[in-house]
Amino acid sequence: MLPFASITIIGLGLIGSSIAHGVKASMPTARITGYDADPSVRARVQELGFCDDVADSAGAAVIDADLVLLCVPVGAMAAIAADMAEDLPEDAIISDVGSSKGNVIASLQAALPRARIIPAHPVAGTEHSGPDAGFATLFNDRWCILTPPDDAQEGDIERVRAFWEKLGANIEIMDAKHHDLVLAVTSHLPHLIAYTIVGTASDLEDVTRSEVIKYSAGGFRDFTRIAASDPTMWRDVFMSNKDAVLEMLQRFSEDLTALQRAIRWDKGDELFDLFTKTRAIRRRIIEEGQDDAAPDFGRSHE
Amino acid sequence: MLPFASITIIGLGLIGSSIAHGVKASMPTARITGYDADPSVRARVQELGFCDDVADSAGAAVIDADLVLLCVPVGAMAAIAADMAEDLPEDAIISDVGSSKGNVIASLQAALPRARIIPAHPVAGTEHSGPDAGFATLFNDRWCILTPPDDAQEGDIERVRAFWEKLGANIEIMDAKHHDLVLAVTSHLPHLIAYTIVGTASDLEDVTRSEVIKYSAGGFRDFTRIAASDPTMWRDVFMSNKDAVLEMLQRFSEDLTALQRAIRWDKGDELFDLFTKTRAIRRRIIEEGQDDAAPDFGRSHE
Ligand SMILES: NC(=O)c1ccc[n+]([C@@H]2O[C@H](COP(=O)([O-])OP(=O)(O)OC[C@H]3O[C@@H](n4cnc5c(N)ncnc54)[C@H](OP(=O)(O)O)[C@@H]3O)[C@@H](O)[C@H]2O)c1
Ligand SMILES: NC(=O)c1ccc[n+]([C@@H]2O[C@H](COP(=O)([O-])OP(=O)(O)OC[C@H]3O[C@@H](n4cnc5c(N)ncnc54)[C@H](OP(=O)(O)O)[C@@H]3O)[C@@H](O)[C@H]2O)c1
Structure with a gap:
């Protein structure tokens, strides 16, 4: 039925x-x-x-x-x-x-x-x-x-x-409140960051927009996909889930500042430890069928 | 020959x-x-x-x-x-x-x-x-x-x-100096940000790691691919291109702060304008053959 x-x-x-x-x-x-x-x-x-x-x-x-x-x-x-x-x-x-x-x-x-x-x-x-x-x-x-x-x-x-x-x-x-917190981190914050970095990259004086596009295969292009999402939809999401988004953004900024300090003071071990930990999450996402195991999202390299 | x-x-x-x-x-x-x-x-x-x-x-x-x-x-x-x-x-x-x-x-x-x-x-x-x-x-x-x-x-x-x-x-x-600036934005900064957000997401108290993995298709999973890259390689890149990476990071942080303010003060138009601008870059990357035009990187949805 x-x-x-x-x-x-x-x-x-x-x-x-x-x-x-x-x-x-x-x-x-x-x-x-x-x-x-x-x-x-x-x-x-x-x-x-x-x-x-x-x-x-x-x-x-x-x-x-x-x-x-x-x-x-x-x-x-x-x-x-x-x-x-x-x-x-x-x-x-x-x-x-x-x-x-x-x-x-x-x-x-x-x-x-x-x-x-x-x-x-x-x-x-x-x-x-x-x-x-x-x-x-x-x-x-x-x-x-x-x-x-x-x-x-x-x-x-x-x-x-x-x-x-x-x-x-x-x-x-x-419940809705928990949903909004979970999605703030798994969806809203990633979109906000992707929009930001694409904006940053398009407004540089010393690096031209053509260069950004030409060498985007170094990682940047992944962010441009997300930052090509519908502007109306995303404006509305950020305005309506403001509190959770701002909270996650605050945490992200703190973590970014810590990494910035580690680079400035040559703390290679701190970088290495974080970069090792983050691999495990990717592995689990693939194991649980939430992403493609093929390298590079399975993009064609022909 | x-x-x-x-x-x-x-x-x-x-x-x-x-x-x-x-x-x-x-x-x-x-x-x-x-x-x-x-x-x-x-x-x-x-x-x-x-x-x-x-x-x-x-x-x-x-x-x-x-x-x-x-x-x-x-x-x-x-x-x-x-x-x-x-x-x-x-x-x-x-x-x-x-x-x-x-x-x-x-x-x-x-x-x-x-x-x-x-x-x-x-x-x-x-x-x-x-x-x-x-x-x-x-x-x-x-x-x-x-x-x-x-x-x-x-x-x-x-x-x-x-x-x-x-x-x-x-x-x-x-020249090498220009290379290091260009790649800081098209490759090194994206990796740094991806490592950071994956780290942030795995250290929350109110959202479990299982939830982060489960709902990663909202955008987060794209970042985990980059953050699964080799830790030794990337530690070395950040240490050796420190000045350019720190400069780009500084600009990114300023832009992120501006976006944070726009959300806090309900400036929907500012968000909308940025989100509209970033779409154009994606279009050019695809036109110039630097990424797949298929939605979602051509991931299979079967
Ligand atoms: N895209 C995703 O990845 C995704 C995933 C999960 C959930 N969602 C949610 O799904 C919803 C739709 O997103 P979408 O990606 O499908 O967006 P979309 O492709 O832009 O479609 C939205 C449609 O709604 C129409 N619309 C706007 N205001 C309307 C109104 N007052 N009355 C009737 N129709 C109206 C729009 O018409 P116009 O041509 O006038 O704009 C447009 O055709 C959003 O709430 C979004 O948060 C999206
Ligand atoms: N991956 C990319 O996306 C990419 C793109 C462009 C350029 N690059 C550059 O390419 C280079 C290699 O990266 P990769 O991705 O190929 O890394 P990889 O897959 O980890 O390979 C590096 C290899 O070098 C070996 N090695 C380390 N130190 C060595 C030494 N002192 N003498 C001889 N062999 C040594 C490593 O052995 P162990 O098993 O002992 O570690 C490993 O087998 C790096 O400089 C990187 O910046 C990488």
């Missing part, structure tokens, strides 16, 4: 379109209705054909839904929830895929005080965005974190779990 | 063995002699068969060479040069592949005052090391930077250029 028969996806970018492709592949009889604020996205989705129906407003999109998935930038969640409040069926479950949770839950609860809200965050993505970027296997073997509020019903949680499992994800449940 | 007929490679790890494989593929009649300080590496290289000869000492390895390539960590360059000083043929060219150049050149010139020194740095690598990690195509379409000293002979530079071109590399010539 399908966990949901009529699924509405609001926001048809990378995540929204990947969910739609995944539903088509694993739950082919479910009906998908889509909506996006951007008319050109809606037109493109019609062409791509991964929704059964593309609605002209958020309200029209949700009217028959038993699952509504908000796949818009986290800063847009409050507005879109307010938009659909009047039309949301009483027994529909409302979920989202936002990269931060505490703030999003508060917005959804404020706009939809009687709704059955089960927030989720699939920890999977690429640096691309928009409706052409999605693909059905994005969530395969990735974790999807559910952060149900205290008053959520067990049955609702189980249905959302079943939905994500059908898309290939593994499920973990945690 | 081959640029060199008898090539000695000292240090048979990732770079040394990749050069040997490349020579076998593109200059099959050249003779390769190898040497490594580690007896187990020498034994393994005998088994792998990519050297015609594996010598028992640096001196014995260089005695018939017309090109000697030092492929050891940059901190070991001075000692290995001193070791072979008595046996180096007068007309041999000596080169290296060290990731920093100013310091290495000074060491080589001090140990081998009359030698014909043409330093090089192939900007290519993976996070793996040792003699099993090498492969012939590592240098394909990557840049190799030559940093010849002022008194180098034009003919010697051209022979080393021809050698690297046969391995598939594109050649650029610059």
Whole structure:
């Protein structure tokens, strides 16, 4: 049995379109209705054909839904929830895929005080965005974190779990506050640092931008992938998970200062010890199937 | 005509063995002699068969060479040069592949005052090391930077250029000081930052190491690849390119502080502007063939 028969996806970018492709592949009889604020996205989705129906407003999109998935930038969640409040069926479950949770839950609860809200965050993505970027296997073997509020019903949680499992994800449940701290370190801080270093490298006087690009295979290019991610999405993430991000940033800065001192005072042993320790983490990530074991991410060297 | 007929490679790890494989593929009649300080590496290289000869000492390895390539960590360059000083043929060219150049050149010139020194740095690598990690195509379409000293002979530079071109590399010539500044930003700073964040993430109290590993697909895992690189090699790079690394680190820290303030004071526009600018660099890296255009580095999502 399908966990949901009529699924509405609001926001048809990378995540929204990947969910739609995944539903088509694993739950082919479910009906998908889509909506996006951007008319050109809606037109493109019609062409791509991964929704059964593309609605002209958020309200029209949700009217028959038993699952509504908000796949818009986290800063847009409050507005879109307010938009659909009047039309949301009483027994529909409302979920989202936002990269931060505490703030999003508060917005959804404020706009939809009687709704059955089960927030989720699939920890999977690429640096691309928009409706052409999605693909059905994005969530395969990735974790999807559910952060149900205290008053959520067990049955609702189980249905959302079943939905994500059908898309290939593994499920973990945690409270929103802890989610926001964990993701601050495994996702938000890495993005912030990548954006910073790419900015630093493009603003030097003694090294030209062409040189930075030419010799980027020394390591820099890895950071540019992350720093090519969607600006709106990431602005919203940093603003909405501000406290946890600032805390992690503070720790990172302290550690960087310690390393700076070690270099300045020729403390090779300190460097060596840190560089040895960090290898072990990579090994475990590969063992647990969270990255490719092939050297250089499996990039082609032909 | 081959640029060199008898090539000695000292240090048979990732770079040394990749050069040997490349020579076998593109200059099959050249003779390769190898040497490594580690007896187990020498034994393994005998088994792998990519050297015609594996010598028992640096001196014995260089005695018939017309090109000697030092492929050891940059901190070991001075000692290995001193070791072979008595046996180096007068007309041999000596080169290296060290990731920093100013310091290495000074060491080589001090140990081998009359030698014909043409330093090089192939900007290519993976996070793996040792003699099993090498492969012939590592240098394909990557840049190799030559940093010849002022008194180098034009003919010697051209022979080393021809050698690297046969391995598939594109050649650029610059002075050592500029090289060290450019690579500080495109390679050394990215490694330092990656090592730092992986260290930060493994030392948290409120987020467990298992959680960091589990949710690493949010961006963190990209950094762990770089932070899995060889600790000896990288300790040596930071110690030997200290001034340029500290300068770049200083700039990075200032930029990070600015971003931190923008988050603290909810300056979304500042974030958005930076995040938009950094996308352009990624685009140019891909256009110039320095990275894979496929999303997520072309990682498999099956
Ligand atoms: N990308 C990732 O790696 C990743 C991973 C996990 C979770 N997430 C989360 O997933 C969500 C979507 O991210 P994404 O990567 O899919 O972004 P995306 O590709 O940029 O797609 C977002 C879509 O939402 C539309 N939109 C924006 N505001 C809207 C509104 N008020 N009403 C309806 N549609 C609206 C956008 O239209 P416009 O064309 O007008 O912008 C865009 O088409 C975000 O909350 C993000 O935090 C992302
Ligand atoms: N990896 C990269 O991405 C990359 C890219 C461009 C340039 N480089 C440069 O290439 C050089 C080699 O790096 P790699 O990645 O090939 O390292 P690697 O895989 O660790 O290989 C280095 C080899 O040199 C040996 N060695 C160390 N000290 C020696 C000595 N005094 N005499 C003889 N052999 C000695 C090591 O033996 P042990 O087993 O005893 O350590 C090891 O087998 C470094 O200077 C590095 O900066 C590296």
